[in-house]
Amino acid sequence: MTHFLSILDFSTQELQELLDLSIRLKKLYKSGGRDLCLSGKVLAMLFEKVSLRTRVSFQVAMSDLGGTAIYLKPEDIGIIGKREPAKDMARVFSRYVDGIMARTFSHETLLELARWSTVPVINALSDWSHPCQVMADMMTILEHFGRLEGLTLAYVGDGNNVARSLAEACARFGLRYQIASPKEYMLDDQTLTEAEKARPGTVFTTNKPAEAVRNADIIYTDTWVSMGQEAEKEKRIADFQGFQVNAELLAKAPAHAKIMHCLPAYRGYEITDEVAESKNSIIFDQAENRLHFQRALLKKLLS
Ligand code: CP
Ligand code: NVA
Numbered sequence: 001m002t003h004f005l006s007i008l009d010f011s012t013q014e015l016q017e018l019l020d021l022s023i024r025l026k027k028l029y030k031s032g033g034r035d036l037c038l039s040g041k042v043l044a045m046l047f048e049k050v051s052l053r054t055r056v057s058f059q060v061a062m063s064d065l066g067g068t069a070i071y072l073k074p075e076d077i078g079i080i081g082k083r084e085p086a087k088d089m090a091r092v093f094s095r096y097v098d099g100i101m102a103r104t105f106s107h108e109t110l111l112e113l114a115r116w117s118t119v120p121v122i123n124a125l126s127d128w129s130h131p132c133q134v135m136a137d138m139m140t141i142l143e144h145f146g147r148l149e150g151l152t153l154a155y156v157g158d159g160n161n162v163a164r165s166l167a168e169a170c171a172r173f174g175l176r177y178q179i180a181s182p183k184e185y186m187l188d189d190q191t192l193t194e195a196e197k198a199r200p201g202t203v204f205t206t207n208k209p210a211e212a213v214r215n216a217d218i219i220y221t222d223t224w225v226s227m228g229q230e231a232e233k234e235k236r237i238a239d240f241q242g243f244q245v246n247a248e249l250l251a252k253a254p255a256h257a258k259i260m261h262c263l264p265a266y267r268g269y270e271i272t273d274e275v276a277e278s279k280n281s282i283i284f285d286q287a288e289n290r291l292h293f294q295r296a297l298l299k300k301l302l303s
Contacts, residue, residue, distance in 0.1 A: 003114045003121045004297060007131045007168035008194055015135070015172055022139050022289070022296040029064060029295070036066030037303040041098040043069045045124070046077055048104050049227045053263060053290050054124050054132070058101055061295040067302070070097070080109050090116035099302045105228050120301040127161060127228065132297070133262050134165040136289035138173055140282055141218060143289075144258055149174035154216035154253070156180045156209045156245055157270050158236075159187035162222045162262050167191050171198035178204045180212035182239050209243055213253040220260040221245045221270045237269065246272040258282050 007015070028035060043062050045055065055071060062069040080086050080102070090113045093100050099120045104110050107128035114121040123131050142148055153170055155163050159181045167187060170177035177195070179187055186205055195203045206212055213219050224240040225233045245259065259271075259281040267273040276283060 002301075003117075004131065004301060005110060005114055005121065005123045006129055007134065007165055007172060008198060010172075012172045012174075015138075015169075018135065018293070018296055018300060019139050019142060021300065022135075022293045023143075025295050025299070026289075026292040029292075034064070034066075035299065037299050038062065038065035038067035038098075041065075041067040041302050042096070043067060043099045043101055043298065043302070044072065044093050044097040045069055046072050046080065046100065046102040046104075047074055047124075048077065048079055048102075048109075049074060049125070051103060051124070053287055054103060057291040058124070058294055058298075060291055061298055064295055065298060065303075067098075067298075080104060080113070086112040087116040089113070090121075091118075094118040099298070122297065122301070125161060127226075129165045129168075130161045130262070131165050131168075132290065132294055133162055133286075134169040135297075136293040137166070137220075137260060137262070137286055138169050139289045139293055140260070140286045141175075141258075143285070144282060145217065150176075151217045152176045152178060152215055153218045153220060154178045154180070154212040154257075155220045155222075156212060156249070157221045157240065157243055158185050158224055158226070159191075160185075160222060160226050163187060164191045166220065167195045167203050168198070171195040171202040174199065175202070176204065177202055178206070178212040178216065180206045180209040180243065182243060183207055184239060209245075209249055210252045213249060213257065216253050216257050218258050218260055219245060219250070219253060222262055223264070223266055224270050225266075240270070244270060244272065245275055247274060250275060256280075260286055263287055 059069045101122040103124040107126040261283045
């Protein structure tokens with residue numbers, strides 16, 4: 001394992017080993033233990049977009065492992081490649097630090113950083129995918145259900161970066177993925193083809209939320225307006241009417257279905273406050289597991 005850019009770059013076994021390590025380290029840290037395997041190591045964190053969870057959880061994870069993190073905020077680096085090419089930045093960073101974590105607008109920027117970097121590059125969200133998020137999500141599902149294989153995850157909303165990584169993770173871990181989106185916002189063909197190749201029959205697409213949640217063990221949603229799409233906000237809100245995760249939709253799902261959201265959640269839009277705060281909601285467990293998964297990832301990549 002060199003870079004961590006996409007779920008499908010790894011085998012089920014490699015991903016399972018990362019989850020096992022995440023769970024082991026979570027137990028260790030919860031019981032007051034420490035693993036200072038990254039003592040003296042430095043992670044550069046490059047952000048073209050804002051962040052709460054990703055920034056703080058990576059910084060805490062580095063500190064937990066005895067290392068240091070440098071936060072470069074959007075105003076510091078601007079758009080990668082604007083002041084100097086990504087390939088130059090990657091080579092300069094490689095001379096200073098032991099790992100690079102980047103949140104970029106374009107996925108191509110991440111790939112370019114990885115191409116030129118001699119230290120591991122981690123995808124901290126791009127327009128294309130959000131693999132750290134969905135690995136924390138798989139860990140959360142595993143903790144709540146005791147297994148992944150054979151579960152049904154319904155996603156209601158935009159076929160975006162999070163939805164795409166979920167499709168890949170479901171293919172790798174053997175969940176059925178039922179995604180309901182308005183016609184214009186459906187998961188792209190490339191992702192559907194790759195998921196089908198990874199595990200035939202993983203993804204079922206529909207334009208009807210009720211059809212997706214009918215037999216779901218988990219109901220997942222994300223914002224209708226991702227970072228960088230602010231100019232489309234009004235149109236998107238209009239286009240996504242009928243795709244809210246609310247009590248009416250949950251009435252059509254099994255009573256045991258857990259509610260997930262990567263956060264930040266826009267209550268009153270993709271999810272109601274009532275559902276986000278309901279007893280079946282596990283959204284804060286997901287947020288917590290970002291830390292536990294990334295601690296394991298950093299140990300694996302940087303030590
Ligand atoms: N879920 C997530 O990545 O949150 P942030 O944008 O706050 O990092
Ligand atoms: N789809 C959202 C995820 C935020 C964590 C975005 O890209 O803004």
